[in-house]
Amino acid sequence: MEMSPEEKFKEISPADFFYRNRDIAGFSNPVRALYTAVRELVENSLDACEARGILPDIVLFLTIEGQASSERNVVRIKITDNGGGIPPEHIPNAFGKILFGSKYTLIQSRGTFGLGGKMAYLYGQITTNNPLEITVGYRKKIYFFKIMIDIKKNEPIVLEREEKNNSKKWNGTIVSFTLEGDYFRAFPKILEYIKLSALVAPYANITLIDAYGRLIRFSRSTVQMPNPPKETLPHPHGVDVEMVKRLAEENRKRTLISFLTRSFHRVGKETSSRILGQLNLSPDTVVGELGLDEIVRLTQALKNYDGFLPPDASILSPIGEALLKEGIKKELEPEVLAVESRKPQAYSGHPFIVEVGIAYGGRITPPEDGNAII
Amino acid sequence: MEMSPEEKFKEISPADFFYRNRDIAGFSNPVRALYTAVRELVENSLDACEARGILPDIVLFLTIEGQASSERNVVRIKITDNGGGIPPEHIPNAFGKILFGSKYTLIQSRGTFGLGGKMAYLYGQITTNNPLEITVGYRKKIYFFKIMIDIKKNEPIVLEREEKNNSKKWNGTIVSFTLEGDYFRAFPKILEYIKLSALVAPYANITLIDAYGRLIRFSRSTVQMPNPPKETLPHPHGVDVEMVKRLAEENRKRTLISFLTRSFHRVGKETSSRILGQLNLSPDTVVGELGLDEIVRLTQALKNYDGFLPPDASILSPIGEALLKEGIKKELEPEVLAVESRKPQAYSGHPFIVEVGIAYGGRITPPEDGNAII
Numbered sequence: 001m002e003m004s005p006e007e008k009f010k011e012i013s014p015a016d017f018f019y020r021n022r023d024i025a026g027f028s029n030p031v032r033a034l035y036t037a038v039r040e041l042v043e044n045s046l047d048a049c050e051a052r053g054i055l056p057d058i059v060l061f062l063t064i065e066g067q068a069s070s071e072r073n074v075v076r077i078k079i080t081d082n083g084g085g086i087p088p089e090h091i092p093n094a095f096g097k098i099l100f101g102s103k104y105t106l107i108q109s110r111g112t113f114g115l116g117g118k119m120a121y122l123y124g125q126i127t128t129n130n131p132l133e134i135t136v137g138y139r140k141k142i143y144f145f146k147i148m149i150d151i152k153k154n155e156p157i158v159l160e161r162e163e164k165n166n167s168k169k170w171n172g173t174i175v176s177f178t179l180e181g182d183y184f185r186a187f188p189k190i191l192e193y194i195k196l197s198a199l200v201a202p203y204a205n206i207t208l209i210d211a212y213g214r215l216i217r218f219s220r221s222t223v224q225m226p227n228p229p230k231e232t233l234p235h236p237h238g239v240d241v242e243m244v245k246r247l248a249e250e251n252r253k254r255t256l257i258s259f260l261t262r263s264f265h266r267v268g269k270e271t272s273s274r275i276l277g278q279l280n281l282s283p284d285t286v287v288g289e290l291g292l293d294e295i296v297r298l299t300q301a302l303k304n305y306d307g308f309l310p311p312d313a314s315i316l317s318p319i320g321e322a323l324l325k326e327g328i329k330k331e332l333e334p335e336v337l338a339v340e341s342r343k344p345q346a347y348s349g350h351p352f353i354v355e356v357g358i359a360y361g362g363r364i365t366p367p368e369d370g371n372a373i374i
Numbered sequence: 375m376e377m378s379p380e381e382k383f384k385e386i387s388p389a390d391f392f393y394r395n396r397d398i399a400g401f402s403n404p405v406r407a408l409y410t411a412v413r414e415l416v417e418n419s420l421d422a423c424e425a426r427g428i429l430p431d432i433v434l435f436l437t438i439e440g441q442a443s444s445e446r447n448v449v450r451i452k453i454t455d456n457g458g459g460i461p462p463e464h465i466p467n468a469f470g471k472i473l474f475g476s477k478y479t480l481i482q483s484r485g486t487f488g489l490g491g492k493m494a495y496l497y498g499q500i501t502t503n504n505p506l507e508i509t510v511g512y513r514k515k516i517y518f519f520k521i522m523i524d525i526k527k528n529e530p531i532v533l534e535r536e537e538k539n540n541s542k543k544w545n546g547t548i549v550s551f552t553l554e555g556d557y558f559r560a561f562p563k564i565l566e567y568i569k570l571s572a573l574v575a576p577y578a579n580i581t582l583i584d585a586y587g588r589l590i591r592f593s594r595s596t597v598q599m600p601n602p603p604k605e606t607l608p609h610p611h612g613v614d615v616e617m618v619k620r621l622a623e624e625n626r627k628r629t630l631i632s633f634l635t636r637s638f639h640r641v642g643k644e645t646s647s648r649i650l651g652q653l654n655l656s657p658d659t660v661v662g663e664l665g666l667d668e669i670v671r672l673t674q675a676l677k678n679y680d681g682f683l684p685p686d687a688s689i690l691s692p693i694g695e696a697l698l699k700e701g702i703k704k705e706l707e708p709e710v711l712a713v714e715s716r717k718p719q720a721y722s723g724h725p726f727i728v729e730v731g732i733a734y735g736g737r738i739t740p741p742e743d744g745n746a747i748i
Contacts, residue, residue: 008476009461009464009467009468009474009475009476010474010475010476011467011471011473011474012473012474013473014388014391014473016473017388017473019616024398068674068677068678069674069677069678087383090383093383093385094383097385099385099386099387099388099390099391100383100384100385100386101383101384102382102383102384125615125616126614126615126616126617127614127615128615128670129615129616129619129666129669129670129673151616152620240500240501241499241500241501241502241503242393242499242500242525243500245503246526292503295503296502296503299503300442300443303442303443304442304443
């Protein structure tokens with residue numbers, strides 16, 4: 001049989017991939033797109049403050065700038081925070097390059113895929129083609145950028161750049177851009193999300209100014225904040241061959257025993273010796289001399305060894321019972337309230353803590369049919 | 375307040391992104407990982423044959439090569455097809471570089487994200503660290519490659535490359551690699567998936583050789599195939615600013631009227647004139663002279679214009695009622711059978727056809743509680 005003409009092979013950029021598959025990140029329809037965009041940005045702002053132990057002051061403006069169709073508005077989202085800002089040399093990439101960011105480390109943060117707000121900016125650009133405007137207060141200067149994304153190349157295009165003196169010593173970030181969304185159907189969901197955020201972050205001021213100019217304010221009721229999360233070493237139950245290979249490359253000159261105790265969380269000298277013994281490897285072997293086969297065996301041994309302690313929860317930043325109680329009281333003023341923090345657990349070497357609050361009465365809206373469902 | 379030490383900014387490769395977020399593509403646990411891997415590979419093989427109008431002959435081998443833990447086996451997946459193969463210069467990238475492939479065109483194919491089998495190979499590598507083995511019969515030669523993926527760089531590493539004469543004129547692809555999976559819990563799902571594939575592709579031979587060496591064969595019952603799908607122009611209801619910008623860049627020298635009628639599906643001369651009239655644009659304006667504002671207005675007009683015909687269904691490759699009937703009869707031998715193809719519809723400019731078969735009795739397994747649920 002005659003073959004048909006050649007298939008066309010080509011490479012696309014990460015920005016192009018997410019442009020084609022925007023639904024992966026929640027941009028599947030005009031309601032969800034607007035909701036997801038607001039959510040990504042509020043979470044970025046909260047993270048920017050909390051990572052530095054700053055009490056968050058976040059202001060979110062939503063404006064309707066036009067009508068794209070009967071169901072789609074051109075909505076401007078503007079959000080300001082008082083986090084630490086971003087070093088100016090990183091601003092273009094941090095906002096205009098997919099897969100570039102500060103969240104690719106082993107540290108707890110919000111957000112799902114580490115794409116941050118970039119999917120929101122990308123979606124805004126492909127639906128309205130306006131540039132993203134960014135103002136950053138960082139140390140002695142205030143920087144202003146207008147940026148678009150070259151989607152085919154996955155590169156930021158800087159249209160404007162200005163700087164001036166930061167005479168008021170303001171630190172923070174202001175982001176403003178437009179996207180197509182269904183404002184009226186998304187708004188109740190956005191409001192609910194912000195209310196829940198205020199509930200779990202009672203130390204934050206979050207202000208929403210809606211498209212009618214109404215100001216809705218969720219005020220902080222405490223200046224207590226949870227301890228910021230710490231960056232951590234990988235727990236041996238969560239490793240894979242690729243990770244152990246990377247760590248081994250970075251530690252070629254160490255002995256195996258020092259590699260195991262310094263590169264992994266919760267691996268002590270005694271356990272290391274035991275595991276190495278089982279694998280017939282000497283503790284004094286230099287990591288750079290390991291063959292791939294030995295790295296595979298070492299990975300399997302780390303994953304399957306029963307005796308490790310679970311990951312230390314100090315790398316997490318739980319709200320804690322007191323703050324959770326505070327947040328629920330403040331937002332819901334319930335008649336009955338109980339909160340509970342479980343002990344830290346781990347799944348595949350990743351620690352997590354379940355924190356629960358249960359409340360009844362007060363300002364909690366009763367369910368529509370009058371029956372509380374538990 | 376003193377700022378904490380710098381955040382660490384970095385860029386990661388697409389391979390690294392999917393390594394970190396493998397659950398996006400279905401690699402979330404040992405059962406699902408094995409099932410998803412098999413599914414991606416079988417769909418690739420079917421696509422490779424159907425795109426060229428070749429009756430598929432697909433053989434899938436599953437072998438257990440070891441025990442990684444109590445729930446995880448090291449499973450080898452080997453799949454052979456008689457599709458057209460791949461030009462040798464593209465083999466390393468087609469198998470070892472994420473976001474490189476032949477599916478980034480507007481043509482119907484299986485699969486979800488256009489990542490193809492690459493997530494499966496990536497997952498295989500990070501869990502077992504064995505190379506991927508590929509044998510391709512393409513024109514006068516047979517090519518053999520051993521490949522691994524440099525995940526940090528998103529580049530293939532070619533460990534071995536051989537070629538020999540294709541004396542038997544065999545065209546096709548054989549892929550073989552190992553991954554960690556839960557063979558025993560995944561197997562029933564794999565079998566069910568292959569059975570359903572055989573049902574909707576009654577022109578395919580699909581043979582499964584399981585880990586016990588049992589041969590399960592789904593034989594073709596017809597040599598009739600659906601017409602292969604055609605590559606198409608974008609329908610105006612499915613465009614966005616980015617797409618119109620790209621098309622405009624490729625057609626800078628055309629007049630607007632020729633641009634609209636040649637670059638979009640279902641846009642004729644009369645409609646074009648009407649839309650351009652509404653926008654106060656002359657049909658003879660050269661595309662390269664359009665400003666971004668005009669491109670945005672043009673995009674909105676194309677998206678919102680009511681008068682376009684829905685996308686032509688010839689760009690789809692529906693099974694058709696006769697073949698669907700054939701497939702269900704062959705696999706289920708039901709007592710009662712009805713099939714129905716609806717008329718083509720479109721969602722956001724993307725055409726689709728609903729094809730349904732309903733059957734009762736024969737070899738259809740009754741539901742466990744004895745009640746048929748409809």
